[in-house]
Amino acid sequence: RLVLDVWDLEGGDTVYVDTGYYEIGSNTIIELSDSDAGRAGDMVSIVGSSSSNGVSLTWIEAVPAEHLIKLAGSNLRLGNFRLVGAGMESSGTNIFLYGISLTNNAYVTLGGYNTSVSNVLLAGGRMQTLGELQDLDRITVQSGLITLRGRDVTMRNSLVYGTQSVAATVGGTNINLINNTMMGNPTAVRVDGVNAVINLRNNI
Numbered sequence: 001r002l003v004l005d006v007w008d009l010e011g012g013d014t015v016y017v018d019t020g021y022y023e024i025g026s027n028t029i030i031e032l033s034d035s036d037a038g039r040a041g042d043m044v045s046i047v048g049s050s051s052s053n054g055v056s057l058t059w060i061e062a063v064p065a066e067h068l069i070k071l072a073g074s075n076l077r078l079g080n081f082r083l084v085g086a087g088m089e090s091s092g093t094n095i096f097l098y099g100i101s102l103t104n105n106a107y108v109t110l111g112g113y114n115t116s117v118s119n120v121l122l123a124g125g126r127m128q129t130l131g132e133l134q135d136l137d138r139i140t141v142q143s144g145l146i147t148l149r150g151r152d153v154t155m156r157n158s159l160v161y162g163t164q165s166v167a168a169t170v171g172g173t174n175i176n177l178i179n180n181t182m183m184g185n186p187t188a189v190r191v192d193g194v195n196a197v198i199n200l201r202n203n204i
Contacts, residue, residue: 008035011042011075019049023060024068024086030057031070032092038075040094048080048099059085067109071095087125090115110134111150129153129172141167148175155180166190170198177203 068086167184
């Protein structure tokens with residue numbers, strides 16, 4: 001957080017976070033706003049260690065935090081992080097998220113425009129799309145729920161299981177589910193709203 005506050009990040013800059021266990025409190029919420037934005041084809045990247053131990057950001061406050069990381073700028077890339085006890089919110093443009101693990105009731109909210117998410121593990125939490133032109137690839141949800149709203153949203157090659165209720169709720173326009181495995185009770189997918197438009201292909 002200190003680096004993000006002090007440095008003037010610009011397109012092409014990359015911040016590498018070393019392997020470790022980092023405790024995060026309410027005064028250290030990580031936020032990337034317009035002042036930290038990249039440019040088209042020249043992103044600002046925050047990259048965690050790819051070692052086996054990785055980077056863990058753990059929420060230490062008594063009151064849960066839905067959004068430990070807030071991505072409000074544009075042309076941002078965030079990867080290789082484990083979030084414990086809190087989640088993230090994306091509301092910017094051209095946001096790329098990868099290699100994210102969220103546990104302990106994490107809540108991921110994907111708003112904004114043109115968001116790409118890949119290789120995310122959601123263990124005991126929720127992921128919700130609200131924006132436009134969003135692509136979710138290789139999402140694994142353990143004992144959680146996917147809610148797909150917004151416009152032009154695609155989820156592909158993903159696995160949703162371990163839930164005792166509906167695996168995915170769909171309520172947006174032009175929502176595409178392709179090559180997914182979703183296990184729910186009593187049904188895997190529930191359409192929410194009379195104006196929802198959903199396209200299904202090669203799902204189990």
